[in-house]
Amino acid sequence: MTMEVQRPEKFFLEKFGLTERTLEQTLGAALGKRIDYADLYFEYRVNEEIGLEEGIVKQAARGISQGVGVRATAEEKTGFAYSDEITVSSLQLAAEQARYIAADAAGSAGVAVRETGNVSRNLYPVETPPTEVPIQAKIDLLGEIDRIARAYDPRITKVMATVASEQRLVLVATSEGVLVGDARPLHRLHVTCIAEDPSGQTPRREVGGYGGGARAEFTALLDGDRFARFAREAARQAIVNLSADEAPAGTMDVVLGPGWPGILLHEAVGHGLEGDFNRKGTSAFSGRLGQRVASELCTVVDDGTIPGRRGSLNVDDEGTPTQRNVLIEKGMLVEYLQDRLNARLMKMAPTGNGRRESYAHNPLPRMTNTFMLAGPHVPEEILRSVRRGLYAVAFGGGQVDITSGKFVFSTSEAYLIEDGKVTRPVKGATLIGNGPDVLTRVGMVGNDLALDEGIGTCGKDGQSVPVGVGLPTILVKDLTVGGTRG
Numbered sequence: 039m040t041m042e043v044q045r046p047e048k049f050f051l052e053k054f055g056l057t058e059r060t061l062e063q064t065l066g067a068a069l070g071k072r073i074d075y076a077d078l079y080f081e082y083r084v085n086e087e088i089g090l091e092e093g094i095v096k097q098a099a100r101g102i103s104q105g106v107g108v109r110a111t112a113e114e115k116t117g118f119a120y121s122d123e124i125t126v127s128s129l130q131l132a133a134e135q136a137r138y139i140a141a142d143a144a145g146s147a148g149v150a151v152r153e154t155g156n157v158s159r160n161l162y163p164v165e166t167p168p169t170e171v172p173i174q175a176k177i178d179l180l181g182e183i184d185r186i187a188r189a190y191d192p193r194i195t196k197v198m199a200t201v202a203s204e205q206r207l208v209l210v211a212t213s214e215g216v217l218v219g220d221a222r223p224l225h226r227l228h229v230t231c232i233a234e235d236p237s238g239q240t241p242r243r244e245v246g247g248y249g250g251g252a253r254a255e256f257t258a259l260l261d262g263d264r265f266a267r268f269a270r271e272a273a274r275q276a277i278v279n280l281s282a283d284e285a286p287a288g289t290m291d292v293v294l295g296p297g298w299p300g301i302l303l304h305e306a307v308g309h310g311l312e313g314d315f316n317r318k319g320t321s322a323f324s325g326r327l328g329q330r331v332a333s334e335l336c337t338v339v340d341d342g343t344i345p346g347r348r349g350s351l352n353v354d355d356e357g358t359p360t361q362r363n364v365l366i367e368k369g370m371l372v373e374y375l376q377d378r379l380n381a382r383l384m385k386m387a388p389t390g391n392g393r394r395e396s397y398a399h400n401p402l403p404r405m406t407n408t409f410m411l412a413g414p415h416v417p418e419e420i421l422r423s424v425r426r427g428l429y430a431v432a433f434g435g436g437q438v439d440i441t442s443g444k445f446v447f448s449t450s451e452a453y454l455i456e457d458g459k460v461t462r463p464v465k466g467a468t469l470i471g472n473g474p475d476v477l478t479r480v481g482m483v484g485n486d487l488a489l490d491e492g493i494g495t496c497g498k499d500g501q502s503v504p505v506g507v508g509l510p511t512i513l514v515k516d517l518t519v520g521g522t523r524g
Contacts, residue, residue, distance in 0.1 A: 064108070065077075065078065067137065068108055068134075069110070075213055080209040081206065086099070087202040087203075095177060098173070105123075106128070107397040109401075110136040169203050176203075180199045184197045193277060193280065203225050205222070220351065225256060227250060227259055228249030231272040247275065248272040248491075252347065253347065278463050291513060292427055295432075296487065296510050299431070300507035301436070303507065305436055306443070306447075308408045313377065317380050317383055323474060331477060332480065335483040339364050340391070341407050348492040349505040354377070356388070374386070376391060376392075377391060377402060391403050417485075417486050420512070421455060422458040428454065432450045434450040436448065443473035446468055447468060469519060469520075481514070487508060487509070
């Protein structure tokens with residue numbers, strides 16, 4: 039049995055010569071007279087990335103990182119210290135520094151830790167950790183993707199494909215006596231295609247991208263030729279964009295397609311429902327619990343318990359079990375996403391959303407898998423209802439101001455809707471609006487809820503974590519569309 043598939047509790051204690059007594063003493067050192075809470079977060083991470091371009095492996099990297107973060111909180115103040123050395127002396131030093139930062143308090147206290155484990159569920163059981171899959175199998179996969187994408191259309195001139203794999207072991211010990219570990223596998227596959235059309239006075243070049251992943255066996259990328267679909271979708275998007283017209287500008291009805299367009303919901307609404315922004319009064323949703331913030335057709339959920347999903351976790355990075363959290367129910371705001379610190383300060387319960395990028399980062403309230411539930415409408419019915427509008431199928435980048443809720447998102451695949459029919463593809467379309475306001479403009483919600491393929495990464499305060507998004511087809515009335523022609 040390799041160390042990557044051992045139980046995390048056993049792995050950390052044996053590999054680094056630690057004992058439960060060591061953990062108790064370290065937590066005791068982090069506690070002081072004015073310290074409310076302390077925890078230790080151990081991490082051992084193996085990651086691997088292989089990239090292919092022009093049919094040749096251009097990138098192959100493998101890395102190992104390890105360390106421990108020690109946190110102490112005193113009311114609103116947090117002391118945090120970390121070390122990439124997991125030794126008794128480094129633990130003790132980090133604990134003392136965290137306590138000093140939080141409260142400058144002398145003294146210590148005893149803490150008894152008990153192993154709570156993770157026996158109740160395992161959302162991502164694997165027999166072969168992602169970083170133990172033979173490299174040649176991954177290279178062969180990338181080569182097949184290159185072949186399939188090029189065969190889609192002779193105008194595909196360049197294919198770039200990357201497969202990234204990770205096995206992360208974590209162990210959390212808290213001053214409340216909890217000791218819990220988690221072994222987290224993760225695969226991510228992405229394909230980018232460039233299409234060129236040399237005909238015409240000005241040769242055109244367009245890009246298409248697609249991908250997915252999971253907390254599952256490597257074979258999950260192969261099941262049902264999933265990888266082949268990724269390759270064809272990336273190629274198809276590039277070819278579609280070759281014939282795209284310039285997008286019109288103005289106020290119009292917008293239909294968002296299912297799946298990945300949920301990234302707009304994640305960014306424009308989800309971040310505004312995180313506990314820290316609402317505790318500080320900097321979110322457009324602050325103080326609005328129990329109020330109507332959306333159309334009654336809208337129910338928004340964050341669920342970290344969906345088996346195998348990229349955003350799912352058995353426990354969050356504070357050792358709290360993840361759960362299904364209904365945030366907006368039939369248009370009413372009913373809950374915020376909470377980590378331990380903000381939940382305590384707001385006198386609410388943690389929701390299993392305390393997340394951090396690594397042992398060197400402090401936990402923050404973050405989303406897991408965030409999506410809107412399906413509604414009563416057939417997607418074709420939604421499209422037929424629009425006389426003139428935009429059908430947004432995929433998104434690129436975007437920006438959101440949490441305080442005001444204002445957002446700008448660029449589409450990577452979009453079409454005109456004319457007299458209830460999807461017609462010409464357009465490029466350069468951006469959606470401009472306000473998160474809380476856009477939910478009140480939802481006029482129809484489809485019955486075709488889909489989650490994204492498993493490729494999302496969320497950034498906040500300089501930290502990146504894997505997430506999932508989802509959406510059924512929805513109609514947003516009178517949204518501002520920025521384009522390149524009037």
